[in-house]
Amino acid sequence: MEIAHPYLLFIGDVPDALAAKTAQGIVDWRPEWCVGQLRYPGCKADLGIPDLSVTAARAAGVRTLIVGAANAGGILPDHWVATIVEALDAGMDVASGLHVRLGSVAAIADAARRNGRSLFDVRHSSQRFDTGKGDKRSGMRLLTVGTDCSVGKKYTALALEKGMRAAGFEADFRATGQTGVFISGRGVAIDAVVADFISGAVEWISPAAAPHHWDLIEGQGSLFHPSFAGVTLGLLHGAQPDAFVVCHEPTRTTMRGVKHPLPSIQAVIDLTVRCGQLTNPQIRCVGIAVNTEALEESAARAYLARVEAEHGLPATDPVRFGVEPIVARLAREFPRAG
Amino acid sequence: MEIAHPYLLFIGDVPDALAAKTAQGIVDWRPEWCVGQLRYPGCKADLGIPDLSVTAARAAGVRTLIVGAANAGGILPDHWVATIVEALDAGMDVASGLHVRLGSVAAIADAARRNGRSLFDVRHSSQRFDTGKGDKRSGMRLLTVGTDCSVGKKYTALALEKGMRAAGFEADFRATGQTGVFISGRGVAIDAVVADFISGAVEWISPAAAPHHWDLIEGQGSLFHPSFAGVTLGLLHGAQPDAFVVCHEPTRTTMRGVKHPLPSIQAVIDLTVRCGQLTNPQIRCVGIAVNTEALEESAARAYLARVEAEHGLPATDPVRFGVEPIVARLAREFPRAG
Numbered sequence: 092m093e094i095a096h097p098y099l100l101f102i103g104d105v106p107d108a109l110a111a112k113t114a115q116g117i118v119d120w121r122p123e124w125c126v127g128q129l130r131y132p133g134c135k136a137d138l139g140i141p142d143l144s145v146t147a148a149r150a151a152g153v154r155t156l157i158v159g160a161a162n163a164g165g166i167l168p169d170h171w172v173a174t175i176v177e178a179l180d181a182g183m184d185v186a187s188g189l190h191v192r193l194g195s196v197a198a199i200a201d202a203a204r205r206n207g208r209s210l211f212d213v214r215h216s217s218q219r220f221d222t223g224k225g226d227k228r229s230g231m232r233l234l235t236v237g238t239d240c241s242v243g244k245k246y247t248a249l250a251l252e253k254g255m256r257a258a259g260f261e262a263d264f265r266a267t268g269q270t271g272v273f274i275s276g277r278g279v280a281i282d283a284v285v286a287d288f289i290s291g292a293v294e295w296i297s298p299a300a301a302p303h304h305w306d307l308i309e310g311q312g313s314l315f316h317p318s319f320a321g322v323t324l325g326l327l328h329g330a331q332p333d334a335f336v337v338c339h340e341p342t343r344t345t346m347r348g349v350k351h352p353l354p355s356i357q358a359v360i361d362l363t364v365r366c367g368q369l370t371n372p373q374i375r376c377v378g379i380a381v382n383t384e385a386l387e388e389s390a391a392r393a394y395l396a397r398v399e400a401e402h403g404l405p406a407t408d409p410v411r412f413g414v415e416p417i418v419a420r421l422a423r424e425f426p427r428a429g
Numbered sequence: 430m431e432i433a434h435p436y437l438l439f440i441g442d443v444p445d446a447l448a449a450k451t452a453q454g455i456v457d458w459r460p461e462w463c464v465g466q467l468r469y470p471g472c473k474a475d476l477g478i479p480d481l482s483v484t485a486a487r488a489a490g491v492r493t494l495i496v497g498a499a500n501a502g503g504i505l506p507d508h509w510v511a512t513i514v515e516a517l518d519a520g521m522d523v524a525s526g527l528h529v530r531l532g533s534v535a536a537i538a539d540a541a542r543r544n545g546r547s548l549f550d551v552r553h554s555s556q557r558f559d560t561g562k563g564d565k566r567s568g569m570r571l572l573t574v575g576t577d578c579s580v581g582k583k584y585t586a587l588a589l590e591k592g593m594r595a596a597g598f599e600a601d602f603r604a605t606g607q608t609g610v611f612i613s614g615r616g617v618a619i620d621a622v623v624a625d626f627i628s629g630a631v632e633w634i635s636p637a638a639a640p641h642h643w644d645l646i647e648g649q650g651s652l653f654h655p656s657f658a659g660v661t662l663g664l665l666h667g668a669q670p671d672a673f674v675v676c677h678e679p680t681r682t683t684m685r686g687v688k689h690p691l692p693s694i695q696a697v698i699d700l701t702v703r704c705g706q707l708t709n710p711q712i713r714c715v716g717i718a719v720n721t722e723a724l725e726e727s728a729a730r731a732y733l734a735r736v737e738a739e740h741g742l743p744a745t746d747p748v749r750f751g752v753e754p755i756v757a758r759l760a761r762e763f764p765r766a767g
Contacts, residue, residue: 222657224655225688226688281624282623285621285622285624286621286624286627287656287657289660315707317561317708318560318561318562318625318629319561320628320663320704320707321627321660321664322624324662325624325659325660328655328659349563349564350563362703362704366658369653
């Protein structure tokens with residue numbers, strides 16, 4: 092599955108910016124792929140790129156309409172269907188991150204067939220995977236892991252891609268979640284894969300590569316999250332990372348959606364090493380990425396300095412202070428793969 | 430999903446006994462549910478129960494035809510369809526453990542609709558689950574875990590059900606694999622659930638119960654198996670077991686389907702405790718179940734004695750020597766739940 096760009100980002104009439112966060116993530120990380128946004132009257136989000144009709148977008152070379160908005164329940168509002176059909180009739184593919192499958196709407200399925208276009212439901216995997224094998228693959232791999240869900244694992248992997256490329260590394264982001272798939276044009280929403288194939292799907296996402304090449308694999312969940320740890324462990328085994336970065340949000344007290352307290356950064360490092368050694372005995376932690384948004388700058392700097400001293404690892408906020416300390420650590424630890 | 434018994438076991442013309450092992454497992458554990466077998470000429474398996482036609486089985490009160498045979502690739506041979514339709518026309522439900530969905534065969538879907546009968550595809554989950562919550566539920570739980578796949582986790586849980594009931598415990602087997610679902614008439618093939626819902630599905634399988642009641646939950650895979658550890662971890666978190674039994678096959682050198690060596694029993698105990706504490710801080714190992722089939726009796730006894738001494742835990746072969754030592758340990762460790 093490879094989603095063709097450039098994109099037209101369709102956000103309909105979403106009620107707030109949060110409902111368009113998938114589209115916003117694409118604009119943030121792939122501005123050069125985003126020709127315009129398509130909004131309905133009353134839309135309460137603005138991606139800050141030109142408003143375009145389907146016709147204008149097609150004339151500008153757009154190849155895929157991205158349904159980059161979430162409605163309550165992940166459903167597709169009836170009044171959005173006409174725009175999707177219009178895009179297919181104009182010769183675009185359509186990709187969606189909604190729970191409902193595009194092809195389950197008859198008018199959309201018909202239009203795709205009629206025009207010979209592709210429909211991508213990134214939340215659903217129609218791909219067939221093998222079970223994971225656990226064999227060592229060539230190439231280098233880094234995985235972002237977390238003390239919780241939604242602590243910046245995707246952001247950190249994308250920031251590392253940018254930073255490592257700037258430092259001369261050959262590095263590619265590998266998506267394991269829906270927004271990441273839109274940003275990279277490929278990948279698999281790993282939490283939607285059938286349980287038996289979690290690690291196999293990750294092996295497929297990150298195949299054997301040149302010895303010095305880095306795959307920067309987007310992590311999911313947490314080994315300490317009672318809802319999703321199975322996904323996290325399968326992802327760790329399939330990724331067989333040489334290096335990992337722990338992502339953390341220091342003001343959160345309970346894990347997302349449950350009553351469990353957050354684990355310590357050290358507990359995450361220890362369990363990730365212990366479990367990760369199964370498919371890569373050389374696994375090691377190379378840094379800590381902290382979302383310090385809730386802290387004042389001086390408090391953020393003090394917190395990072397403390398974490399850095401405590402763990403003997405570079406600690407940074409990728410958004411606020413960049414990923415250079417982690418890139419420098421990688422260059423030092425893996426001199427032949429820099 | 431509750432599969433109505435008694436059953437007629439349909440094994441068609443399978444080429445050997447192994448291809449009928451699901452049906453054999455049902456006969457072994459629920460002989461009172463198995464009225465007869467339905468075989469075609471040339472069938473190379475024999476379940477040791479009466480051969481019955483659909484008509485005769487129906488007259489004997491059969492409520493469900495079980496497609497208890499595996500063909501290469503899990504497909505449904507065309508020449509088996511007529512028997513399935515005949516069963517539906519006779520008023521039976523049909524349940525299958527094949528990869529192909531019964532309802533995807535038009536003649537079967539039509540017959541089910543025409544007769545108002547149910548089709549059960551136990552390898553596929555049409556059930557909607559919540560994500561796991563990790564909240565402590567009332568009731569006691571025991572999980573069988575393993576050093577590898579296929580080391581007797583289902584057998585051990587079923588043997589414990591029998592042994593614990595005989596000793597006066599209130600105990601129910603909880604199935605997480607297809608054969609187990611047929612044996613208990615309910616449950617979920619956990620490896621077929623979408624990754625995000627592994628632990629949630631296990632919470633559904635083993636809901637809150639009376640304080641002294643034991644759920645004996647069938648384990649899957651191994652925390653050390655690079656293909657399936659994600660399933661195993663999600664199952665562990667969802668099961669939140671008070672007690673677990675490690676299942677092991679001592680002559681195996683590499684894990685099933687991969688090149689990785691088997692972990693030690695101690696490594697499995699340690700990692701199960703460490704990860705299991707997330708949803709049950711009281712988790713503990715209560716015994717070791719060894720498949721000693723490949724050893725002579727004296728060697729088997731010597732091996733078990735050594736394992737028992739090494740770990741300070743009862744070690745037995747449930748098939749050869751019974752589960753009484755483990756049941757006795759449970760009675761001692763959990764005096765109020767016996």
